[in-house]
Amino acid sequence: MFAFVDFFLQQHDPRFVGLAAIVCLVAAYACVSLLRHARRATGRMHVIWIGVAALAVGLGIWATHFIGMLALRPGFTLSYDLLLTGASLLIAIGICGVGIAMAARGQSVADQFLGGAVVGIAISCMHYTGIAALVMGGAIGWNTGMIALSVIAGMLLGGLSFVAAMNGRMLTGALLLTLAICAMHFTAMGAADFSRCFPLSAGGEINSGWLSGGVALISLLVLGAAFGSVLLDEADRRRTQREKERQEADAARINEVTSLLELATTHMAQGLCLFDNTGHLRFHNQPATDLIRAQGIGDDAVGGHFRDLSLAMQGASRPNTTAEQQEAETRIDELIAGIARGEVKDYLRTLDDGRIVRFVHRPIADGGWVTTIDDVTDEQRSQAAISHLAYHDPLTNILNRAAFNEQLDHALHTAGETDQNFAVIAVDLDRFKEINDTYGHQVGDQVLKALATRLSTGLKEGEVVARLGGDEFAALKMFTSMDALRDFIARIESALFTRIETDVVTVNSSASIGVAIFPEDGGDRSRLLNNADLAMYRAKAEFDRRTCYYEHDMDEHARQRRAMAKDLWTALETNGFSLVYQVQKSVATDEITGYEVLLRWSRPGHGMVSPADFIPVAEECGAITAIGTWVLRTACRNAASWPEKRKIAVNVSGVQLGSLDLIDTVRDVLTETGLSPSLLELEVTETSIIADKQRALHILRQIKAMGVSIAIDDFGTGYSSLDTLRSFPFDKIKIDRSFMTEVDHDEQSKAIVRAILALGRSLSVPVLAEGVETCAQLEVLRVEGCSEAQGFLLGRPGEIDWEDLIEPMLGQMVV
Template sequence: MPVIDFFFKAHEPGLILLAAAICLISSYACIGLLRHAQRSRDHMRAIWTGVAALAVGFGIWATHFVAVLAFRPGFTLDYDLGLTALSMLIAIVLCGAGIAVAVRGTNVWDRVLGGAVVGVAISSMHYAGIGALVMGGSLQWNPGLVATSILAGIVLGGLSFRFGMGQSLGGLFSGALTLTGAICAMHFTAMAAADFSLCFPLSADGSIDGFWLSLALAFISVLLLALALGSTVLDEADRRRTERERDRQLRDAERLSEVSGRLELALTNMAQGLGLFGADGTLQLYNQRFPELLGLDLEQDLTGISFPQTCRMTLLGANAELEDVDVQLAEVLESHQNLIRHGGEIVHKFSEDQVLRISHNPVGDGSWVTTIDDITERHHSERAIAHLARHDSLTGLPNRARYAEAFDWSLAKVKENGRKIAVIAIDLDHFKDVNDSHGHAAGDAVLKSIASRFNGLLRDGEVIARLGGDEFAALKEFTSMDGLREFLGRLDEALSRRIEDGELAVSIGGSIGVAVYPEDGNDLSKLLSNADLAMYRAKAEFDRHICYYERDMDEQARQRRDMARDLWSALEQDDFYLAYQVQKSVLTGETTGYEVLLRWNRPGHGNVPPSEFIPVAEECGAINAIGVWVLKRACLDAAAWPEPYKVAVNVSGLQLAQIDLIDTVRNTLFMTGLAPERLELEVTETAIIGDKHRALHILRQIKAMGVSIAIDDFGTGYSSLETLRAFPFDKIKLDRSFMSEVENNEQSKAIVRAILALGRSLSVPVLAEGVETLAQLDVLRVEGCTEAQGFLLGRPGAIDWNDLLEAGLSA
């Protein structure tokens, strides 16, 4: 009661509240930093111990002097600077010692002891601070209250560390409140124990008054507040880190449990066989799949058997003969011994129905893990893929890559034994007709039938491959030409036999070209090229199916290459020119138009007939560019004519296959200014039949512009009435071959009469080509032919309009 009475009557309430706030903040900061130091290690623990000591030491000191400022002894107090600083140092050092004891301790009594040392620091600081008061007279003490104050600081200090160093948030607040109680109880009890009645004010050198002390206390208060906030942040960070660590540990535990479960499940259900062999070579652990793949007894316990015993049991299970087991076992152990020491895998083919891959993985102490995979299906798939990579998918014959490998093998052999190799190119003669007439399914059936015949005729040293489309190639190792001729005879017989497949019944035939190593070339590329040249010679000669390569074929090929090069140069240098052949009415003799004829004066060779350079232009791809040039030049010339005659331009099959032909015609008419009705395009039925639907679509688009379309060379190609029905041609051109004998050959005259009658029935005019005599012209006039052209009416050449105009005026 004396203490309580003293507290309320002898102190300024506002400053008391400030002292309590400082005390509480410093206590909270101390406990928070104390917990953080406890969780730290090594030098960081020492750092955080010092920070906690500063927090509580400043707090005790600031609480003491704010409370002293609140005390009203009846006179003004001054303070000795040195003793005041010493009291602060005592608080910080002793608190640091107590905190160090608590954070380094291993049990709860170490924490209580550390808190008790802090209680001693509180008492020591207080009485040192009282000693720093500058005053006169005699200060009297109550021994009982002095003892009580010291005891209160020690007991409550010990309890504060006991409560505050737990892990819960409640422990933090309990420790802070208890430490606040220790500081306040000790201070106010000690102040009540002092009797200031016999004291009076006194000034001395080096003393400080209350104003400067207040400033120092304010600074310390802010510092304590910052330390308190810092301890809160650190405590929250520690709490989150602890939670994260706990969560991680839980996840690791769950993951470990899951992995353990999966491992057990994997060992039971894994597709691989797994066995663990010890350093002594005995089987220590295995799953059920291990004996199952090796063909061992699933009921037998294999634990403890050696690796050689395992191999022997496996060989016996694979139906090996007893007398062969030891030989095979020695080979197996030798192949596995190095793999067991260094690691690796080996594939064992026990039978067509079982192929195993066995892997050994050393553990490091002499033991190893063996895994077994059943790769039977994979082995079969790889063999199938390897076969497909070297064989044609449709016919099953070797493909180009396999053919090249066969040539290399044969080449290596014949270089040793002095034999020869025939490289043979084979091309089916009428395969395109089968595709066009019967469809691609029929074409595939023909190829498979031919391939089956080829497979049936092969003997040692003979290979036949499909290179693509209807192109085949064969190899034949031979010593005498009789052997080669016999093989070629078998090939020719297989090609010439009639093919019957369901409703399909066709005779194909083929052309065969032969080149011989080493006379005709030293590598496969050269030999195949030469065999192709020979094959094309056989295809061009109607009485031969088989042709051997001859050196003059190279000269012909070279000439065609040179001509192709010169054709491109002629396009660039504008070496082509046009000739025009007149077309006239048979009845009146009036000019109806002119046909454009392309001419080429080849440098160093003179004029080359179109029959020679047009096929080469089609082969080298120049025909489209040449066709565009002819169309443009002809339209420009016709647009400049004084008379509006038609101009007829031939279109090749390759041009007709290009959808761009529509835009080419449209743009040419626009740029030259020629009226569409004055342009006539001549196409052969052979050009149309290649892709009939596409060609007729293109011709309809061009006809819609107003351009006339004539079917050229009618009577020499398919002469299909279906083609005439499918497209409304503006003119039929009767081929010149029928006119040469029309005067005295009744059959030729009958054909001409039939075509002319067909034209009349379809209301399509007919123009006859190649009219060279008056008798021929008379026949045409009698039979009702509409137009004609030929040498009789005018030779091809440039048009002299002056002569034509004079002839017209004189007429």
Template structure:
């Protein structure tokens, strides 16, 4: 490429090169314009435009070559062979004309490419014939690779130019012209670069004519020819446009005539509405088939000439056989429609065949009117269905919360002027989450539908049941006697208890009901619903009944819990919690094995609050996660500063165990404090695991992989099962304190303790007994081979005094 560049910049007259390029571009654009015009022509005119295009491009290529050769400076002057020079012009015109003919008649993409390739061949053939026409002594040396490149460039770019010009539009012609110019110039200058004239010399003194002026004269002649070609295109284009405009005008006139004659017929035949036109005298002058069909008449009946009143009679003929009754119906309908005819308007009629029609009358300037009829039956049904869906639950078909609230407010408004009472019942399915988790949402949905159906079946006039969301239902009952209310509640309670069988699955449902009564328990919807909810939660908490009435003490209890929740959040923000540590010791040796971390809170104005009281509230209000994170990080930080590397045991709540973030929290607490993972033990209850067992165990496995120990707390109560111990390799079993209270006297408690200790030994898992408060209890544990213990006997929770560690008490006979 550098050789070509040096050849081009140092061996040519740049002015003549620019002139050659200009001639080439103009001729290329003329060729593409004529090619585009020839495609639209037919018959002999296509051949004529093909020839003109061939002359334009052939002469343009030839003149471009001549000027470019003159621009070349080989170091001597050469002459030209007249025969070969003329032959090169003929080759350019004929071969390029053949390529253009192929492109003009092209039907496919490959035809355009073939025609352009032939044009490229013509460019190459013309050039090398022109080089052969040079008269000089010596022999031209050729670079074979550049010769091949020049021919290939002409063919490829020529094919691309014709393909680009095959599209419609001015920009397509400009693109094709540019590519054709590039094909000519690339082929010429690459071919000239392939020729070595070093061994050539002049045969005579050369021509005395200034070759620059000669080139300019030839360019001018070329431009005149091309100008004539452009002029013919412009004239022909103008003539074509005049012809097209005239033809278009004639077609438009014919189209307007056809539209005017056929518009009314098409509109009448295909419109979805029924249409009729009445004159000022009320006589029907025009109607479509749809008009008669919607009125229930034969669609081919001709009502033209019928009066407005007679049209009603035709419609109502089948409605009654009594002539007098028929006239009365006709008169009534006529009276309904006459005002609308005069002023315009619409009216809706529901027919005996359950169709709904909307009839619209529109006055016109000559005193008559147009009547249109729409069948809006499906629209009315759709609107009714949408309204039903908006006010009813899609799963159960019961009224939804919006419907319930609307009817609730309406009943309250009515009760202001009566002495009746209103019972508001909050209903909730028991253990519904367990049904979903155990059997899947399909069974859960079936349970909701079944219970909803039973609730609907037990209702009587004036009673309402709605689904408020999830497994929550609401019911309303107006009553004047408690007997009526109790009967209503008994029916609702019975509906909640049912047995559902689906395949091999059997599910039994139960429910809890809370009752608030207007006006005693509240006089507005929000208050009554809130009080009914509190009563319902009371019923859920009590195992011996499923119906609870609202009591004022429930408000006080709820208020106290809300106040405590506010104080808990304030304590979280202010860092008002503190940690206490209770020692854990080896039963056999009395050696300190670790400390359990316990949370303490001195509530402002209330003093110390037991964790058993404030932890459930913290879980309800969502503060337990923040508290748990603080406990874990603070305990790790403090233990890392202890002079002795004792292990610490931190309790993890069920809420924390259900969050994947717990893994990152433990990891960051260890990294921030520098505490060894081997010194941290997390205590979890089986109740917290059972909520979502797979998720909980997956989280615990990740934490255990860090080197942190996992202990199962309060074992022996709640959901304790061997399956949990089998599912996860716990590092310790903590025996619940409830078994230690009677272990000295109660043989059953002692047997349970013995069984759990034996289970721990068989699984090679150490057991720690909680709640050891007497020496007798400690002696039982020592005799049964318990590994560790903690309790008031061994040490009360508090700050650690490293100078006075509590020693394990020793039995009197030990």
């Protein structure tokens, strides 16, 4: 040991030893730094970094060796063989490359240590090849123990240096590798005895000067490699720092998102489950957990298979037998197969506790799927309620028009494929408006609900009852025999013709019923409904019939009325109407008191049409208001132009009297024509007043306030209510012509006329008798004290010939 120390101190130049140590340290640092880059790189760059690291450490080992040789003072000048010197450099680079590759590609600490040991072998191989390159005489004496120690030291320290460097301890790794190179070199030099050697020149060798230059150049290269590795390390450090900061930011963001996601999934209303590509449950949130527990499934369901969970959550449809179990499993397997094909599965299921749950399975990229579970009980019940409202009458809770139309369409389809017939039945309540007007809509609603309940109670298969609106109902009956249909109609009549107890009053209900039968009375919905309505209107018109079956002449009658309605509108547009006047005279003096305005219509292709025929059609089609306005305006305009001012009486229909617009119409016409209000008299029937008594009397009072007279027409044929006469101070009472036909020889008719005249005198209201056609009739009126009369005896309706009227008047004036 002392001999080795003496050799090291006495035979080495300390300056070169220090230089060798510095070069060795720089090379070692470059090696471990480039080794880390090689480990991180992939592909082609991995190979390049291994080569650069091998070059750096190989050059560093070689330079350290020969700087150390320059430090040696054996007592004579050393020369070196060129080829062996170059070979030693290649050996250092090549074997180091193998060791670096092993460490860079290794997966364990043992691989890293083995790679460093190979680099230690490279140090030994390079050193002894370099010693062999010495050109000198004699023989070197070797200490084999020291040789073994140098090799072991190089391998052990080299292995430890790579382990330290690969695990982040760069400086420790560089120092250990430096120690490995220096320990191996100087231990090996201590194993050599140059005492028996002497200088020898054989040619082709290099001397120490040239070697110094080469070592200096290689040292510069090593320094460059080291500097480059330092720059790379700095760049790598900064990149690592940025990567660390990014990772920390990402981790913070991930933690934040994870917390938010956990918060959201925990408190979301929907259940959420994640299944992997094998069908096993990997995640579920709290709502899903609550749902799973509610079905009696334990917490160990996480990791359970979708098939087992689905079977456990079958709810009301849970299988009870082996066959049902197998069928359920088959359905679930088909469901899983559909999801695997990328199909979205969406269905509802009713659970044991009555909740309605919606399951939606959506495939994801890895072959698994996400399941959302949504409690849609309230939504489904709301939709059911909306659907019920859409097809049921809100007041009576029976089917409405839309539902009845669907049922009728279904009956048409069924009857078309079978031998069944069916009937459509239209129902319209009688005098229902009077119930609303008299007792209020609350009572009317109670009547409708009671009738709907009676109609819908006890319905059999193939029977449908619906409320179409207002006081209109409809029914449908599938039947194979007329007896079945008649039984159904009898039950409807029994339900409709009854006494109904309300909170206010007991009401006797009745109705008009029309029946149309498929296919005889129509082959489509519209035709059947229309024909049932026609039959119902016939029943309403005939007071002695409750139910009327459709007949062909009803359709013909309706067609004629539609054609007449069309011609009425055309007549309005083309001024196709005309007016005639029937004189009214004083019974006592035979003096003209006024004229009644009568409407005439010559219908193209039909001739003159009686007002009794076309006025009801005009009221039905809505033309009566326009016609009445035309009559009023034309009559007032003509009367205003007459040379002799006479009062005119204009009839007002019930439709006109039901509209507040009549007030403005009368006012505007009087203003427009300039006719004095005292010369206009409006005739209304008691029937038109009774339809809406309060409104009608309000309108008549407004008109009377203008100065227009009001006469009650056809008195004695309607309700003849004394209350109507009491409620409104009429200016005239007109006795209907039907009482004048037999008044001259029928005591009963005479008694009625006498009573009406007495009523007029008691109320101080003048009475006019219509339909006077004989002198005997006129004489009865004179005897009984009637004020005025009109009829064919006194003058037929026509144009007024003012010349014939004025000449007698002028003659009387001359006399």
